[in-house]
Amino acid sequence: MIDVVIIGAGGAGIAAARRLLAAGLNIQILEARARVGGRAATDTATLGVPADLGAAWLHFADENPWTPLAREQGLTVIEREPDWRADHQSEFERNWGLIEAAAAAGLDVPVSSLLPDDAYRPRFDGILTWFAGVESHQASCLDIARYAESRHDWAVAEGLGSVLAGAAAGLPVQLGTPVTAIDWRGPGVRVTTAAGTLRARAALVTLPTSVLAAGGLRFTHALPTPLQQAFADLPLGSCNKVFFRVDPALLPPETHHAVGNPHSARTTSLALRPAGQPLVMAYFGGELSLELEASGQLEAFAREEVALAFGHDLAAGLQGSLVTGWNQDPWALGSYSAARPGAANARLQLAEPPAPWLHFAGEASSVTHYSTLVGAWRSGTSAATQLIETLRTSP
Numbered sequence: 468m469i470d471v472v473i474i475g476a477g478g479a480g481i482a483a484a485r486r487l488l489a490a491g492l493n494i495q496i497l498e499a500r501a502r503v504g505g506r507a508a509t510d511t512a513t514l515g516v517p518a519d520l521g522a523a524w525l526h527f528a529d530e531n532p533w534t535p536l537a538r539e540q541g542l543t544v545i546e547r548e549p550d551w552r553a554d555h556q557s558e559f560e561r562n563w564g565l566i567e568a569a570a571a572a573g574l575d576v577p578v579s580s581l582l583p584d585d586a587y588r589p590r591f592d593g594i595l596t597w598f599a600g601v602e603s604h605q606a607s608c609l610d611i612a613r614y615a616e617s618r619h620d621w622a623v624a625e626g627l628g629s630v631l632a633g634a635a636a637g638l639p640v641q642l643g644t645p646v647t648a649i650d651w652r653g654p655g656v657r658v659t660t661a662a663g664t665l666r667a668r669a670a671l672v673t674l675p676t677s678v679l680a681a682g683g684l685r686f687t688h689a690l691p692t693p694l695q696q697a698f699a700d701l702p703l704g705s706c707n708k709v710f711f712r713v714d715p716a717l718l719p720p721e722t723h724h725a726v727g728n729p730h731s732a733r734t735t736s737l738a739l740r741p742a743g744q745p746l747v748m749a750y751f752g753g754e755l756s757l758e759l760e761a762s763g764q765l766e767a768f769a770r771e772e773v774a775l776a777f778g779h780d781l782a783a784g785l786q787g788s789l790v791t792g793w794n795q796d797p798w799a800l801g802s803y804s805a806a807r808p809g810a811a812n813a814r815l816q817l818a819e820p821p822a823p824w825l826h827f828a829g830e831a832s833s834v835t836h837y838s839t840l841v842g843a844w845r846s847g848t849s850a851a852t853q854l855i856e857t858l859r860t861s862p
């Protein structure tokens with residue numbers, strides 16, 4: 468009999484699996500995609516050099532559990548801080564202070580209602596779309612204020628997705644196996660896939676909240692209403708990337724960031740030589756990302772932004788491209804979770820198991836490190852630790 472079936476082989480699923488195996492439990496991971504890593508994936512085939520389609524930064528790098536795992540695998544952690552904080556620091560701090568003050572006063576209102584409509588506002592709103600994947604009127608001030616401060620942000624030359632792939636090596640993962648239903652009347656669970664039904668003493672579900680809210684997994688016995696509400700209150704925002712291969716002679720020696728149009732919120736965060744690679748990357752967030760993904764215009768917009776920020780010589784040197792489509796990806800349905808205004812506490816709800824044999828984990832259930840691989844890791848290991856305890860004490 469399987470002790471724990473883990474649904475999803477992203478950061479949370481991989482972290483949980485490693486913890487459960489170390490405790491000597493019998494586990495099985497079921498993954499819908501043909502690869503592990505979920506929202507962390509490195510593509511090397513398309514442009515001939517590593518490009519992280521999703522997670523790229525080891526945020527909180529000095530306390531990030533994926534940092535030592537990268538080193539153990541012999542991968543190159545680039546301990547160089549990004550230069551994106553350089554300008555407008557005082558205006559940024561002022562707006563962030565307003566968000567923190569409102570949260571400290573017990574408010575959980577839209578970020579947009581707290582900020583002055585001054586010349587800096589479009590810039591701040593743009594940054595928020597990259598940070599949260601949503602517009603300032605869709606973001607909860609309490610949720611934003613609870614995010615821990617990342618003092619170190621490092622990249623991995625071979626790609627952060629490669630670190631997850633390496634960490635999953637040897638784990639019992641069945642790829643290409645979407646789970647369609649879970650019977651959790653208990654004790655134990657019955658998990659349905661196209662390949663049949665699997666029985667286990669417990670299940671750990673690590674699916675993105677937008678997939679759960681869309682009913683991507685059927686629970687044969689209704690989940691508690693507050694838990695279903697938490698899926699809906701923590702939707703994934705939208706972020707996308709466009710990469711271009713470029714002659715390295717056109718690039719600075721080290722990674723450099725710039726904003727496409729500093730006077731508009733509908734703009735991109737541009738990176739020259741991301742993770743040290745001969746690439747130009749444009750990062751989209753919020754409505755702009757959502758709209759351009761839907762209309763197939765991400766690449767055209769990225770080319771315009773590169774021309775705007777760096778001139779026509781570099782724009783003319785953009786070669787083969789690689790474009791993500793996270794919203795249309797059925798196993799993600801977005802980028803990372805953002806709590807709706809008034810619903811910051813939904814993250815706590817998500818971490819509350821509806822039965823001793825059914826747990827949920829994933830970045831969305833982290834109150835302080837949501838939207839990152841640190842949150843995914845911590846939520847996965849925390850659920851695994853609870854399951855180890857439960858299974859040890861129950862027959």
Ligand SMILES: Cc1cc2nc3c(=O)[nH]c(=O)nc-3n(C[C@H](O)[C@H](O)[C@H](O)COP(=O)(O)OP(=O)(O)OC[C@H]3O[C@@H](n4cnc5c(N)ncnc54)[C@H](O)[C@@H]3O)c2cc1C
Pocket residue numbers: 474475476477478479480497498499500503504505506507520521522523524525526644645646647673674675678683684706707708793797798799801802803828829830831837838839840841843
């Ligand atoms: C564009 C972008 C940029 C990002 N940048 C960063 C960054 O720089 N640093 C950082 O730390 N984080 C970043 N993130 C966020 C980070 O990728 C996520 O927080 C993290 O990967 C989430 O891990 P998870 O395990 O919670 O979810 P996921 O990685 O989504 O894992 C869930 C897994 O479940 C699988 N699945 C879905 N449905 C089913 C089903 N029915 N049956 C079986 N399996 C299923 C999915 O395929 C997936 O593998 C970024 C994300 C995006 C999209």
